[in-house]
Amino acid sequence: MFLIKYIKEVFGAVKSLAIGMRRTLSYFVRPKEIITQQYPDERPVIAERFRGEVVLMHDENNEHACTGCTACELACPNGTIKIVTKFDTTPEGKKKKALDTFVYRLEMCTMCNLCVEACPTSAIKMDTAYEHSVFDRNKLTKKLNNEGSKIRSGVE
């Protein structure tokens, strides 16, 4: 009895291994199902909502919607954003707070999307750029507002 049981076990074991090997071989002869992407040559398709970095949106007149209210700075959990404000003079001669520099430290950003949610004027959004490597760490501290840009009229 013991011998029969032993032989049965051995054959069962060989069969289970053969089934597994058959599965492996079936993939071996079907190279179409290989899903490896040759990355730098083959570019991946990036989802439209992918959170890569924060950008301040400018329109064709080099105008943005940031009022310098620092809501994003307060919402950020790790101090990624620093808003430097200045005082502009309106045509009526009044002084008005405006954005001077939108400092964004990419190396500290965790892409949590809280700043975008907090922005009352929808001035910033998440961009899908994902290749952020640079040779110098200082290059990761970015100024998001373009040179000479100003606030779009009508945005309060």
Added chain:
Amino acid sequence: MYSTTEIVKQSTAEGEMVINIGPQHPATHGVLHFVITLNGETIKKVEPHLGYIHRSIEKMCESLSYRQFVYVTSRMDYLSSHINNHACCLVTEQALQIELPARALVIRVLMDELTRLASHMLWWASMAMDIGALTPFFHAFREREMITDIFEDTCGTRLTMNYMVPGGVLMDLHPDFQKKVHAFINQFKTKLPEYDELVTDNIIFQNRTKGIGYLSRESAISYGCTGPVARASGVSCDVRKHFPYAIYDKLDFKEIIDTGCDSWARYKVRMQEMRQSLHIIEQLIDNIPEGDFQAKTKAVLKPPKGEFYSKVETARGELGVYIVSEGATTPYRIKFRSPGFSNLSALEHMAVGGKIGDFVAVMGSIDLVIPDIDR
């Protein structure tokens, strides 16, 4: 932290040897350090040394507002980040008594179950890899990639989500969500039998896992084990069944309990849980109610004075979030009861008396995620 001399001092007994596994060992799935005392090949003592990836998340959360602290918890158990975020949102909503729209509840459960599937798939891949089979890793990652793509479409991230916010979810579902989930369900249903062919039915795998890492029902309870580790020892502890949150009380699913108590039983429980998660997703995917995905909340959340606790079932067990609020914008004290820590504490009990070759098979069956243990 132990110094080297202390370790040597402890192991002066005749014929005993001390070996170190980790902190940079591929089988520990992260930076976990084991000091193992051996007599021949038999394990006499297992000492896990923690703290290599301690980031003091609990203390960090005390300086973050109730909206901000959710994102940090994605970094605890990074394989079930949606469920961690869910736990944190639940405790804030409980404190502020926010009513959630039906759509948000369904989206949350869908995301939770997809996360559980992805997490179990990665566990299955790494468990097989620990035991010596590399091929399953690529099979599991092919299906897991579909889930991360679904997450990427809807949430914008692949691992550390921050998708659930107090009051609902951050964004509405992507228009392609249902289509992609259906494609995933079809693909996964055809591939699950392949998983069984490759690993579950494999005689080498069965012989390596059967009868090792014994954890009795009593020990599982006394060590505070939860999740599949406890359920494989016959403890009924599924938070989704016993303390239902979101819409789990209206769903039809089974709590998988096995009484094998060994590594093989833990393996079987997780494989069955994958099928149950798939069943839950199938129930919900065509019945997502229309409406808001986020309740209206104040810009600054200020829970009343008091203590709040909520728990959820992550892929590894029960995650509890305990908050003491002083009525301010930040929590006064926050404590996470993470499943990995309790499950790890039972490892010595499982491994002592076994062979050093089986140690990795025991450890793989607990499904450790080190950042979850250290926090």
